[in-house]
Amino acid sequence: MSQVTMIARPASTAQQVHDWLHQRIIQGDLLPGARLSETEIAEQIGLSRQPVREAFIRLASDGLAEVRPQRGTYIGKISVSAVLSARLIREAVESDLAAMVAGSGADLAAMRAELDVQDQANITGDVAAFIASDDRFHCAMALAAGQAAVWNDLERLKSQMNRLRHLSMRVFDRSATIAQHRAILTALEQGDGDAAQTAVRTHLRQMLTELPQIAAAHPDYFTE
Amino acid sequence: MSQVTMIARPASTAQQVHDWLHQRIIQGDLLPGARLSETEIAEQIGLSRQPVREAFIRLASDGLAEVRPQRGTYIGKISVSAVLSARLIREAVESDLAAMVAGSGADLAAMRAELDVQDQANITGDVAAFIASDDRFHCAMALAAGQAAVWNDLERLKSQMNRLRHLSMRVFDRSATIAQHRAILTALEQGDGDAAQTAVRTHLRQMLTELPQIAAAHPDYFTE
């Protein structure tokens, strides 16, 4: 925890607007291709256009929005190739992380706890809670490997995949995801690095079969 | 090539300022911890503060600058942990890419050509040219694997490592780097996936020994 976050100085208005829109986009509240208006949002929250504009610039840097000069700002569509490359990167990195954890004897209680949360969320049908726990499960593995910074660096890539999941989770089987998570954790607990790597790669390759189906179901939300 | 790029519309001023500063930071022209003034740069290039300010916001999103409200904007110091995690990610990803290329029979002429460029740059001592060719060598491998998008996604991480290399290349042995590149290419040409992966990992682990030395030589430029 850095000093900046310890000293409770409220973030700038522009930053708050950015965070607010960022979350709404990730959660699928603002849909791909939708229009964003500086003046409209500014009036909506009682600010001038400038901080809203700067929030848009940040969103564009995040790859979540597209500012077209003199035309308008739009929620970025989900790039199929971007999702595929993000998936490939995650598979490569998390496979290595799994190998590091398997031989280390690190504490895996956090991962096991998330499995219980996912079971609950699956029963109650709370999609948002399930996705959040899914994220924390993978994050816990990175922490077990002592690589918290790696997880932060993947944040940008994960955000694109999370948008996809918020579209897909209503359709696809969460039980299968839980089973895959359980396979990963079992292999880690047994200290079987090769099995853990295989389980991670199998899990993350699941998206290769899901992506075409989701893209076909929502063609307007995707590009490339 | 998309229509957008065909119609040669000049980028916005803020974007140009951002690109200019981005390049100067990566090349080590603007050193870590140095101060950036909105008004100063604005006067320097004959613009108002606003576009410069928006360029700063983009740089902060890139992780290259830090805007401290009511205090000033500074070139971000090189985070040791960020470099380490970027290195780990590159090792994992490029190892997978090497395995994909080794079995594919893809054209490797581009990689071989870069080796010649690096030999030349090593002789003439042109550090910037060497680093640029080094980048293109690795990029060529990603292209040979049919994963251009992956290389783009790693851009953010590479920029931090490139800042480091512009500090280190004046010190460290470029011939060793070339030998490592040659080992990678040889393994790929022989179709030996395992050897290629090993060569890639060995090459990228070189930084693990270089980083502490560079950080010790320039303690003011690093953090964490």
Add this chain to the structure above:
DNA sequence: GACACTTTACTTGTATGGAAGTATGGAATA
């Protein structure tokens, strides 16, 4: 001389006005 306080200059943050460019709808014309 050392210390506490005040002032002053300087920083980024926000508001507002206008400039440049785009898209849309309607009117005039063939």
Add this chain to the structure above:
DNA sequence: TATTCCATACTTCCATACAAGTAAAGTGTC
């Protein structure tokens, strides 16, 4: 009816002015 032209409203971009906060220099006091 179809097409071209144009006026109008809208968008983002940039310039300017002001507000809020920080830091450092200066000043007075002990």
